Amino acid sequence: MKVLVAVKEVATVEEGFELDGTTIDDRYLEYDLNEWDDYAIETGVQLAEADDDIEVVSVSIGPERAEETIRMALAKGVDRAIRVWDDTLAEAELLDVRTKAELFEAVIEAEAPDMVLTGVQAHDDSFGATGVAVAEAAGFGHAAVVNALDLDADAGTAHVRRELEGGVEELTDVELPAVLTIQTGINEPRYASLRGIRMAQRKEIDVQTLEDLGLDAAIVDSPIELTAMYEPESESNVELFDGDADAAAGNLATLLREKGVGAE
Amino acid sequence: MSDVLAVIDHRRGQLRDVSYELITAGADLADAMGGTLALAVISGDVDQFAETLDRDGIDTIYTVDHGEEFNHDVYVQSIEALYDELAPTALLMPNSVNGLDYAPAIAERLGMPLVTDAIELSYDETLTVTREMYGSKVETTVTVSEEPFAVTVRGSEWAKAEGTGGATIEPFEVSVDESAMRSTVTGFEEVGGGDVDITDADVLVSVGRGIEEEENIELVERLADALGATLSSSRPIVDNGWLPKNRQVGQSGKVVTPDVYIAIGISGAVQHVAGMKGSETIVAINTDPDAPIFDIADYGIIGDLFDVVPALIAEFDE
Numbered sequence: 001m002k003v004l005v006a007v008k009e010v011a012t013v014e015e016g017f018e019l020d021g022t023t024i025d026d027r028y029l030e031y032d033l034n035e036w037d038d039y040a041i042e043t044g045v046q047l048a049e050a051d052d053d054i055e056v057v058s059v060s061i062g063p064e065r066a067e068e069t070i071r072m073a074l075a076k077g078v079d080r081a082i083r084v085w086d087d088t089l090a091e092a093e094l095l096d097v098r099t100k101a102e103l104f105e106a107v108i109e110a111e112a113p114d115m116v117l118t119g120v121q122a123h124d125d126s127f128g129a130t131g132v133a134v135a136e137a138a139g140f141g142h143a144a145v146v147n148a149l150d151l152d153a154d155a156g157t158a159h160v161r162r163e164l165e166g167g168v169e170e171l172t173d174v175e176l177p178a179v180l181t182i183q184t185g186i187n188e189p190r191y192a193s194l195r196g197i198r199m200a201q202r203k204e205i206d207v208q209t210l211e212d213l214g215l216d217a218a219i220v221d222s223p224i225e226l227t228a229m230y231e232p233e234s235e236s237n238v239e240l241f242d243g244d245a246d247a248a249a250g251n252l253a254t255l256l257r258e259k260g261v262g263a264e
Numbered sequence: 265m266s267d268v269l270a271v272i273d274h275r276r277g278q279l280r281d282v283s284y285e286l287i288t289a290g291a292d293l294a295d296a297m298g299g300t301l302a303l304a305v306i307s308g309d310v311d312q313f314a315e316t317l318d319r320d321g322i323d324t325i326y327t328v329d330h331g332e333e334f335n336h337d338v339y340v341q342s343i344e345a346l347y348d349e350l351a352p353t354a355l356l357m358p359n360s361v362n363g364l365d366y367a368p369a370i371a372e373r374l375g376m377p378l379v380t381d382a383i384e385l386s387y388d389e390t391l392t393v394t395r396e397m398y399g400s401k402v403e404t405t406v407t408v409s410e411e412p413f414a415v416t417v418r419g420s421e422w423a424k425a426e427g428t429g430g431a432t433i434e435p436f437e438v439s440v441d442e443s444a445m446r447s448t449v450t451g452f453e454e455v456g457g458g459d460v461d462i463t464d465a466d467v468l469v470s471v472g473r474g475i476e477e478e479e480n481i482e483l484v485e486r487l488a489d490a491l492g493a494t495l496s497s498s499r500p501i502v503d504n505g506w507l508p509k510n511r512q513v514g515q516s517g518k519v520v521t522p523d524v525y526i527a528i529g530i531s532g533a534v535q536h537v538a539g540m541k542g543s544e545t546i547v548a549i550n551t552d553p554d555a556p557i558f559d560i561a562d563y564g565i566i567g568d569l570f571d572v573v574p575a576l577i578a579e580f581d582e
């Protein structure tokens with residue numbers, strides 16, 4: 001049995017960032033493994049640990065810089081890694097959900113996995129849509145926002161819980177092959193061991209181009225165009241307590257007491 | 265034709281608020297496009313839902329009477345059938361957990377571009393969508409130069425539609441292909457019960473990832489004690505197992521409306537804010553002046569919680 005895990009390197013924005021047109025100046029971006037994908041990796045690795053016949057392969061669409069993050073996945077126990085990239089993808093303004101679904105579909109065709117795990121959402125673009133779009137493109141079943149998984153490989157069924165709003169969980173059975181979008185909290189992602197990190201350094205990352213995947217450059221053409229990026233206009237008139245911590249805390253304490261907080 | 269089809273959200277017999285907001289968003293969009301708004305009500309007590317939903321601005325409400333609960337395969341097949349019949353230009357869906365379980369699939373099946381989690385829509389020959397990125401730190405606009413298109417709409421961004429409309433309610437037959445159904449809902453469970461009910465508290469001290477380590481939770485516990493407050497948290501604290509699920513505020517946790525909510529080391533992601541924005545007074549303590557929590561806070565301290573919280577405890581323990 002084979003499990004594909006989608007692994008995205010995402011940027012987080014640092015304090016005091018500055019915008020440069022429709023991008024954020026690279027000085028203020030920090031790159032890291034997408035939080036949700038960390039949980040997806042752990043889900044895949046735990047399945048493989050419980051069953052020797054399960055291979056876990058990570059798939060990332062991203063530039064060479066992403067290899068650092070991909071090696072993190074390898075260090076945590078992913079068996080091998082695929083990175084999809086070439087000049088055409090590098091030049092694309094925005095990889096929309098439809099484009100990413102086509103890329104994943106091609107990888108799925110080549111790899112024929114039984115299960116694909118993605119995160120619920122990517123921290124940076126926050127589409128929250130790629131996994132389910134991939135399922136439709138590949139003709140797989142799916143479940144979105146999964147916070148518990150019990151795999152019955154023999155029956156070809158994934159028993160999952162979907163986390164709905166307000167503390168309600170839906171229990172669902174999904175036929176394999178399927179895509180599950182993994183929610184944080186489903187498990188406890190491990191830290192990579194030193195041995196794992198060393199082994200990951202030696203592993204080859206399989207870079208696939210559009211041509212390798214049999215795809216046309218036209219798939220990156222998107223009707224969706226990012227036209228503006230700005231800091232949200234604050235509607236609030238927040239009153240800030242300035243000064244050092246003691247002074248600020250003193251003023252906040254006065255306010256809280258006025259509101260009746262702390263009164264015996 | 266420049267028409268809008270909006271898909272209603274319901275769960276376990278109840279229409280969800282976003283449904284009424286979708287009507288407002290859909291009616292505005294239909295106006296701007298010079299078209300009409302139709303609703304799709306799929307599964308559940310569709311007749312009763314349709315009657316309840318009949319607000320101003322809706323042309324037709326199509327009901328698909330199939331099954332009680334949400335199933336994404338039924339939704340995808342039903343919307344596909346409606347689309348074949350009506351050929352709308354815009355497909356509007358909720359950005360709810362269930363919305364995210366079918367919207368990307370139907371957009372993919374129909375070959376439509378998809379923009380999720382819209383907080384504003386405008387239309388002037390082409391669609392412009394406002395949405396957020398990077399955990400609500402930046403806002404963006406995107407244009408969509410292809411029609412038809414699909415959009416999911418964030419909850420609580422549009423007003424709920426009001427007034428009684430005169431929509432035509434039309435049952436719509438869909439012969440659901442059961443053999444294409446790949447998932448079955450087997451039940452529901454409520455989680456997050458237990459000894460403490462954070463929705464009852466007048467004052468909440470709420471802790472987020474800024475606390476860094478499990479052993480530091482004790483610091484905010486001491487603050488809560490000093491203030492006579494109840495301790496709650498953002499999601500990562502519960503994900504890490506540092507506090508139980510019944511302490512989680514937000515979309516998938518509890519919705520709280522205390523007199524005072526003190527957010528400590530919480531960035532203010534939309535799913536957190538959904539659970540606490542109704543608080544009477546919001547106080548935020550955060551090192552990052554750009555943290556979105558300051559956009560909804562009434563009072564704030566830009567500073568390190570490890571300095572501010574001990575100082576605050578000292579104020580009350582004196």
Ligand SMILES: Cc1cc2nc3c(=O)[nH]c(=O)nc-3n(C[C@H](O)[C@H](O)[C@H](O)COP(=O)(O)OP(=O)(O)OC[C@H]3O[C@@H](n4cnc5c(N)ncnc54)[C@H](O)[C@@H]3O)c2cc1C
Binds near residue numbers: 473550567
């Ligand atoms: C479907 C779905 C449902 C979700 N449901 C929920 C939900 O119910 N509740 C919820 O909370 N989230 C929910 N989330 C997660 C949400 O998107 C955020 O990831 C989460 O709210 C972030 O929590 P946080 O603010 O504690 O952490 P972060 O976003 O990491 O923020 C930590 C903050 O601490 C500040 N900080 C760091 N160090 C210090 C210091 N020393 N002193 C002061 N400040 C400091 C930082 O500046 C930062 O602003 C959900 C997400 C999805 C996709």
Ligand SMILES: Nc1ncnc2c1ncn2[C@@H]1O[C@H](COP(=O)(O)O)[C@@H](O)[C@H]1O
Binds near residue numbers: 034120
């Ligand atoms: N470029 C990418 N490379 C690998 N996985 C991705 C990529 N983009 C999205 N994904 C996967 O899809 C999930 C949802 O992303 P999104 O729909 O962009 O919010 C992420 O958590 C990843 O698992």
